Amino acid sequence: MNTMELKEVIKKRRTVRDFQNKEVSQEIIEYAIENGFKAPTYNHLREWDFIIINSLESKLKLIESEKLDKAINIDELENMFKNEEIIMKEMYLDAIPKQKKMIISAPSVIIVVFKPKVRVEKAKKIYDLNCLASIWTCIENLLLSLAENDVYGVTFIPQNIDTIKVKLGIPVELEIAAIIPIGYKAEDARMLKQKTINIKEKIHSEKW
16 A cells, blocks of 8 residues: 655545546555544544445445435526535535435445434534544544545535434444545546635634
């Protein structure tokens, strides 16, 4: 596997929704998950699990659960995001029509599962969401480690989590943080322009 400077990996890590028809080795996936477990966690228990999906049958369960087989009306999407910043609008117009395809075409799909303090919808204070914050630090470690080996992914947060949990046999007390289709970037993969940030404008000293 490749070894590179941290700053190179961070720069390399991008969201990809178009994949080659090329298998991602179990070694690369396990390497990424191992590094995911090195992320900080609010209770030191790292109560995280990962379901690796390779079969078409299981991918179809995700699509059916999310009702991603509906036809996409581009004109409706254009109208929905017409008042948003152009860079945000372009992202959604590229992402939404690909939600079904990216799950089917990705060689592997990683479902990230975590044990919550409380159900997310029942959280009353930000402390209740510490477990959710922790799992996302794990996810970023995972994505960086995949990018180190030229494997990319896209985080997809499902709407019908309970339905997916039943179909995949996930215990009721656990939650799904994200579904991550992963693979090698297709030659014609569209790489959207990132928003330019003036770092000095985002740093405040002592007060806002």
